[in-house]
């Protein structure tokens with residue numbers, strides 16, 4: 001099923017989706033079953049599978065995992081696909097494999113610039129990938145969005161202008177970068193509506209559960225840490241169990257605040273951690 005339809009069918013209910021990443025080695029693919037069993041038991045509306053930069057083994061693991069989710073666990077998968085390091089022929093090959101496997105949903109991305117992988121010049125932006133694939137293939141396309149602006153966008157006006165191009169090219173759902181300040185997301189969602197971007201703009205939530213993860217987020221994502229959140233991190237950064245509890249509670253309060261606002265769903269970055277997903281789902285079981 002196309003996930004654009006999932007949002008249309010849900011009406012007053014909110015859509016719950018998870019993100020997972022494929023194991024690093026093919027030999028670990030069978031071990032992912034333990035994680036999937038718990039995640040799927042929580043009945044997400046769909047699960048998106050990330051895509052590593054460059055290299056065919058990365059593509060294969062993403063596809064294999066997506067096929068497993070669809071055909072063994074009967075949950076709808078969304079396949080992430082980056083385009084900066086691929087040419088049109090390679091994208092066609094990838095699309096053919098997806099289509100033959102019955103996979104219907106693609107999160108179309110440009111991908112990060114990476115000096116280890118040469119850029120090919122067929123797709124400069126995610127919107128180019130969507131426009132190209134849409135001509136030939138019948139997938140539902142999702143796109144990424146950045147409530148605190150992508151580092152290369154040059155500010156919020158460009159951010160929204162480029163997002164509009166992405167939606168005009170055919171993105172039917174937008175999944176957001178993680179954030180910790182709901183006001184920033186809700187303001188961004190308003191900018192989208194003002195710009196006539198009328199597809200679901202779905203907040204991406206990542207519960208903070210360890211100190212290493214926090215450091216990575218500060219360097220990689222450039223997201224704002226509200227004072228309330230900083231206090232929590234500061235207080236519990238040296239106590240693993242307490243930080244886990246506090247991080248989960250913060251994420252839950254963020255989700256509940258969003259659910260009572262005008263949003264159509266929640267996208268949970270599970271980090272392949274079934275405990276995280278379970279705890280969040282238990283916290284919102286009677287709310288979502």
Ligand code: FAD
Nearest residue numbers: 050051080109110111112125126144150152153162175177
């Ligand atoms: P684009 O939408 O192409 O935007 C990239 C930059 O170009 C932005 O600054 C944008 O403002 C600008 N831009 C866009 N269109 C134009 C235009 N027409 N003219 C001028 N400038 C323009 N990365 C992975 O490698 N694997 C993954 O699985 C993955 N999953 C992700 C999932 C989500 C929900 C998110 C939010 C990000 C994910 N990423 C992933 C990261 C993503 O690949 C990077 O953030 C990347 O740098 C940008 O990708 P994009 O598709 O958003 O690019």
